[in-house]
Amino acid sequence: MSEIPLPQAAKRVVPWWLLRHETMLAVILLIALIVLGGLNSRFLTLDNLLNQGRLTTEVGLIALPMTFIIITGGIDLSVGSIVGLCAILLGYSWKVFGFPLPLAIGFSLLVGAAAGFLNGIVITRVKVPPLIMTIATLALYRGLAEGISQARSVRGYPEWFYFIGQENLFGVPAQLWLLLIAIVISAIVLDRTTFGRTLYAIGNNETAARFSGLPVDRVKLIIYTLSGLMAGLSACVLVSRVTTTRSDMGIGYELDVIAAVVLGGTSIFGGVGTIWGTVVGLAMIQLLKNGLALTGVKGDATIVVIGAVLIFSTLVASSLQRRRDGV
Amino acid sequence: MTTHPHGEAPATPLLSVRAIEKSFPGVRALSGVSFDAASGEVHALLGENGAGKSTLIKIVSGVFPPDRGEVLVNGKPVDLARPDDARRAGVATIYQELLLFPELTVAENIFMGHAPRAGLRRIDWRAMHDKTNALLASLEIHDLEADRIVGSLSVGNRQRVEILRALSQDARILIMDEPTAALTEYDVTRLFDIVRKLKARGVAVIYISHRLDEIFAIADRVTVLRDGAHVATKPVTETDAAGLVQLMVGRRIESLFPKITVPIGKPVLEVKDLERRPLTRNVSLTVRAGEIVGLAGLVGSGRSELAQTIFGVTPADAGEIRIAGQKVDIRSPARARSLGVAYVPEDRGTQGLVRPMTVRENFSLAALGKVAFGGFIDRGAERKLAGDGVKRFAVKASSLEQIAGKLSGGNQQKIVLGKWLANGPKLLILDEPTRGIDVGAKAEIHRLMGELAAQGLAILMISSELPEVLGMSDRVLVMREGRIVAEFAREQATQESIGAAMMGSHENAEKVA
Numbered sequence: 044m045s046e047i048p049l050p051q052a053a054k055r056v057v058p059w060w061l062l063r064h065e066t067m068l069a070v071i072l073l074i075a076l077i078v079l080g081g082l083n084s085r086f087l088t089l090d091n092l093l094n095q096g097r098l099t100t101e102v103g104l105i106a107l108p109m110t111f112i113i114i115t116g117g118i119d120l121s122v123g124s125i126v127g128l129c130a131i132l133l134g135y136s137w138k139v140f141g142f143p144l145p146l147a148i149g150f151s152l153l154v155g156a157a158a159g160f161l162n163g164i165v166i167t168r169v170k171v172p173p174l175i176m177t178i179a180t181l182a183l184y185r186g187l188a189e190g191i192s193q194a195r196s197v198r199g200y201p202e203w204f205y206f207i208g209q210e211n212l213f214g215v216p217a218q219l220w221l222l223l224i225a226i227v228i229s230a231i232v233l234d235r236t237t238f239g240r241t242l243y244a245i246g247n248n249e250t251a252a253r254f255s256g257l258p259v260d261r262v263k264l265i266i267y268t269l270s271g272l273m274a275g276l277s278a279c280v281l282v283s284r285v286t287t288t289r290s291d292m293g294i295g296y297e298l299d300v301i302a303a304v305v306l307g308g309t310s311i312f313g314g315v316g317t318i319w320g321t322v323v324g325l326a327m328i329q330l331l332k333n334g335l336a337l338t339g340v341k342g343d344a345t346i347v348v349i350g351a352v353l354i355f356s357t358l359v360a361s362s363l364q365r366r367r368d369g370v
Numbered sequence: 371m372t373t374h375p376h377g378e379a380p381a382t383p384l385l386s387v388r389a390i391e392k393s394f395p396g397v398r399a400l401s402g403v404s405f406d407a408a409s410g411e412v413h414a415l416l417g418e419n420g421a422g423k424s425t426l427i428k429i430v431s432g433v434f435p436p437d438r439g440e441v442l443v444n445g446k447p448v449d450l451a452r453p454d455d456a457r458r459a460g461v462a463t464i465y466q467e468l469l470l471f472p473e474l475t476v477a478e479n480i481f482m483g484h485a486p487r488a489g490l491r492r493i494d495w496r497a498m499h500d501k502t503n504a505l506l507a508s509l510e511i512h513d514l515e516a517d518r519i520v521g522s523l524s525v526g527n528r529q530r531v532e533i534l535r536a537l538s539q540d541a542r543i544l545i546m547d548e549p550t551a552a553l554t555e556y557d558v559t560r561l562f563d564i565v566r567k568l569k570a571r572g573v574a575v576i577y578i579s580h581r582l583d584e585i586f587a588i589a590d591r592v593t594v595l596r597d598g599a600h601v602a603t604k605p606v607t608e609t610d611a612a613g614l615v616q617l618m619v620g621r622r623i624e625s626l627f628p629k630i631t632v633p634i635g636k637p638v639l640e641v642k643d644l645e646r647r648p649l650t651r652n653v654s655l656t657v658r659a660g661e662i663v664g665l666a667g668l669v670g671s672g673r674s675e676l677a678q679t680i681f682g683v684t685p686a687d688a689g690e691i692r693i694a695g696q697k698v699d700i701r702s703p704a705r706a707r708s709l710g711v712a713y714v715p716e717d718r719g720t721q722g723l724v725r726p727m728t729v730r731e732n733f734s735l736a737a738l739g740k741v742a743f744g745g746f747i748d749r750g751a752e753r754k755l756a757g758d759g760v761k762r763f764a765v766k767a768s769s770l771e772q773i774a775g776k777l778s779g780g781n782q783q784k785i786v787l788g789k790w791l792a793n794g795p796k797l798l799i800l801d802e803p804t805r806g807i808d809v810g811a812k813a814e815i816h817r818l819m820g821e822l823a824a825q826g827l828a829i830l831m832i833s834s835e836l837p838e839v840l841g842m843s844d845r846v847l848v849m850r851e852g853r854i855v856a857e858f859a860r861e862q863a864t865q866e867s868i869g870a871a872m873m874g875s876h877e878n879a880e881k882v883a
Contacts, residue, residue, distance in 0.1 A: 236745045237738040244735060248724040254683065254715055255736040255789070256707035314726055 065308060067359060068323045071352075075327070079334030086334050097216035097284070099329040101126075101293075103322075104222060104277045106300045107229040108270040110321045113304050114233075115245040116313025117173040119267060121162060122274045122300060124184035126293025129155045129278035131188045134197030134288030144204060152275040158184055159271020163264040173267075181297070185290075192290035200286065208283030218280045225273075230318035238262065246313025303328055306353055327352070382445045384409045384574040385430070385461070385543045390439035392425055399425040402439070403600045405593055407543065407574040412565060414577045414585040414606070417595035418618055418780070418808035423578055426595070427545050430576075431463040432456035443543070462536030463545040466552075468528050472521030477502040479520050480535045505534045509564055526557030533564060544568060545576045550584060551806065562588050580808065582611045594618055615809050629842060630820045635659030637695070638828035639711075639797050641680065644689035649675035651852040653689070657797065657828040662819060664843030665832045666868050672852035673832045674716050677799045681713040682706040694796060707736060712790035716801040716832070718779070722786035725775025729767050730756040732774045732785050737792040759788035764814065780811025787815065791822070798822065800831045804838065816842060836865050848872055 080087035105122045112119050129151040137147040158180065165176050207217050233239035241262050244252040253259050274293075282288050307324030309316025328349060335345045383406035392400040400422045407413040417423050429436050432450035440447050443459045450456045456463075470479050477498050478485075486501060488494035502516035514527055523531070529549060536544055546565075550558045565575055565588055577589055585592055586606055593603040594617040601617050639657040644650055649672035657663045667673045678684050680691060682700040691698055693709045700706045706713070715721035723732055733756035734741050741751040756770050763784040767777055774785055783803065790798065800819070804812040819842060823829055833839050839846055846863045848856040848871040856871035 235747055237742045237747060238745060240731065240735075240738060240747060243727065243731075244724050247726045248720065250721050251724045252735075254681075254703055254713065254721045256702075256704040257735070257738075258702075258704055 065317065065320050065323060068306070068308065068320065068327065068356060071356065072323060072327050072330070075331060075334065079330070079338060083334070083337045086337050091333070091337075092330075093214075093216055093219070095329050095333050096219040096222070098333075099325055100216075100218040100222045101277045101281045101284075102296060102299045102303065102329075103325050104225055104273045104280070105270070105296060106303045106321050106325055107225055107318065108266055108273050109300050110229070110304050110307070110309055110316055110318055111233065111242055111266045112173070112270060113301070113309045113311060114242045114313060114316045115263060115266065116249070117166070117263070117267075118177060118301070118311075119159075119162065119173065119270045120177040120297045121158070121180040121184055122270060123293040123296035123298075124181045124188065125155050125158045125271050125274035126278045126281065126296055127188040127290055128158060128184045128191075129275040130282050130288050130292040131192045131290050133279060133282055135191055137200070138197050144201060148279055151278060152272060155275020155278065156268050156272040159268040159274070160264070162271065163267030166267065167260040167263050185294075188290040192288075194290070197288040198286065200282075205283055205286065208280055208285070218284070221276075221280065226318060226322055233318055238265075242266070243314060246310075246315070299328070302349070302353060306356055383407060383442075384444060385576075386442040386445070387426070387430060388440050388442065390426065390429060390436045390441075392429060392434075392436050398598055400429075400436070400598045403595065403598070405600070405603075407576055409542070409572040409574055410569050411591065412569055412575045412577050412589045414579065414589035414592040415595070416578075416585065416592055416614060416618060418778070418810050421595040421618070421808075422598040423595055424547070425598075427463060427547060427576070427578070430456065430543075431461055431545060457539060457541075460540060460542040461545065462539060462541030462543070464529065464532045464536065464547065464549060466548045468525075468532050470520050470528055470531060473519065475517045475519055476514060476523075476531055476534075477516040479531050480505065480538050482535070484539060501538070502534070505537055508537075509534070509567055511564075524557070525552045526554065526560060529553070529557075529561065530564065533568075537568075541573070543574045543576070545578075547578045548580065549577070550579060550581065558584070580806070582614055585614070586611070618809060629662075630824055632660045632824045634661045634844065635826060638693065639680070639830065640690075640692040640695075642690040642692075644676070644679060644691065645687050646675070646679045646684055647687070647852075649852040650679050650686070653852075653854055655847060655854060657830050659796075659826045659828050660823050661844045662823050662829040662831055662842055664839035664846040664863075665830060665849060666834075666836065666839050666846055666872060667849035668872050669834065671849040671872070673849050674801055675852070676849070677713060677801055677830070677832060680706070681711060681799060707793065707795075710794070710796035711799070712736075712793060712795035712797065713799045714783075714786050714790060714801060714803060716805070718782050718786060719775075723774050723782050725773070725782075727774060728771045729760065729765070729774050729777070729785060730770040733759045733789050733792065736789045740792065755792055759785070759792060763788045763818070778808070778811075780807035780814075783807055783811065783815065787818070795827065797828045797830070800829065800833075802833060803831065804833075804835070836868060839863075839868065840865065 076087065085091060109119060109122065132154050133147050133151040136142045136150050137144050142150060162176055162180055165171050166173050210217050212220055233242065241252065241257045244257055245259055245262065249259060278293065281292060303324040304321050305311055306327060307320030309320060331349055331352065332345055335348055386406040388404050390400050390403045403422065403426060405426065415423050428434055430441060430450070432453045432455050435451055441450055442448065448459045450459065471482065480502055481498050486494040486497035499516050506514055511530060514530065520528060520531060549561060553561065568575060579585060589606050591603060591605050592609065592614065594601040594614065596618060635658055637656050637658050642654050644653040653676055665673050675684065679686050680700065682702045682705050685701045691700060693711065698709055700709065719725060724735065730753060734752045737755065738747065741748050741755055753770060760767060760770065765781050765784050767781065774782060804815055819829060831842060840863055844860050846858045846868060847854050848868055850872060858867060
């Protein structure tokens with residue numbers, strides 16, 4: 044075994060292949076931007092890009108904790124249903140229980156966290172696989188939302204509530220600030236803290252993580268709870284943007300969220316992934332949708348293109364992975 | 371070109387490997403290695419982990435091509451680009467992890483991929499059955515039936531199925547990678563019988579093992595590799611164990627078990643009437659500061675289970691644990707860690723190491739609290755911790771950012787040990803600390819254990835290797851069926867007495883000794 048002197052190699056803090064994957068994604072994103080921008084003059088305008096940021100916030104807020112969960116090798120399919128449940132409870136508690144709106148917001152966030160906590164507790168205590176548990180609660184939470192709403196929608200919120208969903212702060216959509224702050228915090232937590240390190244350790248080898256005395260179950264409980272909480276927050280932003288509450292809100296969010304996370308290079312088998320990757324994944328999906336729509340591509344065709352991009356990036360990622368493991 | 375300075379050179383070796391070179395990113399795995407094996411010869415391949423044995427085998431079995439050099443079968447160069455090419459050239463490899471289909475029968479496993487066909491390419495089940503029986507008969511194996519499900523067989527019998535599979539493909543060169551690692555004494559004897567029969571048939575057997583006594587029992591010639599280079603090829607009659615070890619490590623191993631006598635201090639671990647059924651029953655034991663207590667027993671006697679109960683992986687149902695005199699309740703490894711208990715588990719790959727993570731990350735995994743402030747990891751402190759560990763334990767890694775799983779077994783074990791010592795524990799539980807690692811690394815780990823005990827660490831060592839237990843322990847405890855059945859002071863402990871206690875009868879003791 045030839046020895047490379049330690050100090051020289053120690054400078055390379057981030058493994059090269061991780062850099063490569065995200066760099067590659069960013070390059071694809073850049074090319075897509077240039078091509079779509081060339082096809083349509085309205086696409087590459089600040090207004091349009093900021094507006095796309097507004098539209099991607101609801102999915103983005105959920106994608107951050109989802110990145111954590113997928114890094115541990117888990118999954119949370121119930122997030123879309125939690126969005127629906129929280130949205131309904133926001134409207135219901137305000138209109139029917141007569142809660143003041145701030146209290147109703149707090150209540151719906153609490154319900155989101157509780158819904159995630161329930162996922163987490165069953166996954167860690169009863170050892171039900173996350174896929175199965177969250178498929179079950181996907182149905183359960185959606186059913187509750189529909190049962191409570193009785194197909195009635197709630198409208199007519201006070202004007203101030205629309206700020207977060209519709210107004211700008213310093214020229215940038217208000218909810219985008221929320222997303223940016225969440226991104227920065229998540230990235231720091233994942234990259235710099237013992238909590239983040241524990242997530243990677245669980246995803247790579249849960250037994251060894253446990254045997255090393257890491258609080259595996261507590262960390263899992265936290266991320267599923269966080270996932271529910273962020274789904275609740277996403278619900279509030281969504282209601283504020285569309286000014287109404289319906290029980291079918293958030294249907295299919297889980298797929299958009301997981302697509303963005305996986306497109307961003309997070310391994311569905313756990314152990315690998317970054318927040319930056321997820322951010323690029325989010326941007327890619329939203330901008331492709333928007334760019335193609337502006338260029339006159341029909342909705343169905345847009346989905347086809349997004350699917351193709353997902354497959355393509357997975358292929359490139361796995362070929363990079365194979366080269367890395369080429370011993 | 372072939373190097374066998376003393377060995378008699380066969381006219382045309384069945385297999386000949388010439389000046390093979392192979393590099394992987396950052397590592398030169400083989401540099402100009404030549405090797406040959408004649409028909410009817412058992413040629414042992416020896417070397418420390420990381421010496422290049424596996425790479426050489428993989429090249430011969432077509433897993434990956436060499437960068438330079440050539441492979442000749444029967445004097446003719448062959449291109450082994452894929453495993454299938456090697457199979458056609460008559461090379462069969464039996465890896466440590468047997469590659470069988472547990473749900474299928476013996477016959478189906480043997481003929482997987484080349485089943486005899488009847489009309490319309492249907493599988494000819496009768497022919498397959500008959501051929502299997504013929505193969506079994508040819509090796510005089512009488513306790514295996516063609517239609518047994520492989521999953522129900524013992525490890526020894528599964529290995530025989532692999533050998534039969536190789537023979538069914540007319541393999542003339544058989545490579546066996548540590549075939550006895552998981553075998554019982556009896557199965558080893560039977561394996562050797564089969565190897566001798568294969569020899570008589572003119573098969574060339576390349577035999578890899580860490581156990582030197584086996585090499586003297588079965589091999590004709592032995593080739594030693596070190597750091598990817600060919601060191602020597604000799605007939606086994608012209609060398610001895612000490613000579614081989616010296617060739618392998620390139621230096622003299624002073625003493626395999628450098629036990630230092632140190633003053634024994636106060637009890638660090640006191641266990642009383644510990645219960646966790648079915649494999650921990652009414653266990654009481656004490657380990658003192660500076661003391662190494664060996665825990666012997668057969669596989670399945672409950673030693674690892676006891677260790678994991680003390681460590682909080684499987685918390686006790688009843689009984690009492692005291693650490694440094696304080697009664698404690700250990701319900702999780704995290705709690706055990708905070709009490710100063712460290713556990714180096716038996717299964718490095720799945721319990722000890724997070725293999726896809728880097729050397730740095732593995733070193734700090736059990737000591738994150740030491741390098742983090744308010745939950746934030748201080749990268750500098752972490753690098754220093756890992757760098758110190760690499761130096762202290764002489765871990766051979768290309769950098770701190772190397773993936774830990776790519777290191778050799780001995781180096782992986784040093785990391786697992788190092789990550790626990792980074793925490794400054796009071797009690798160290800070692801579960802098979804030197805299993806599957808090479809002589810050099812083994813000696814280093816033994817030396818380290820001596821040093822740690824001298825510093826006042828209490829050590830509980832589980833080992834299935836009696837010489838290790840005898841050599842390292844101040845006291846030996848023997849477990850059987852979840853209970854501690856015997857205790858020996860260092861002076862009283864002998865292979866015979868421990869063996870007898872392990873087996874639970876004095877008649878059986880003769881066999882173990």
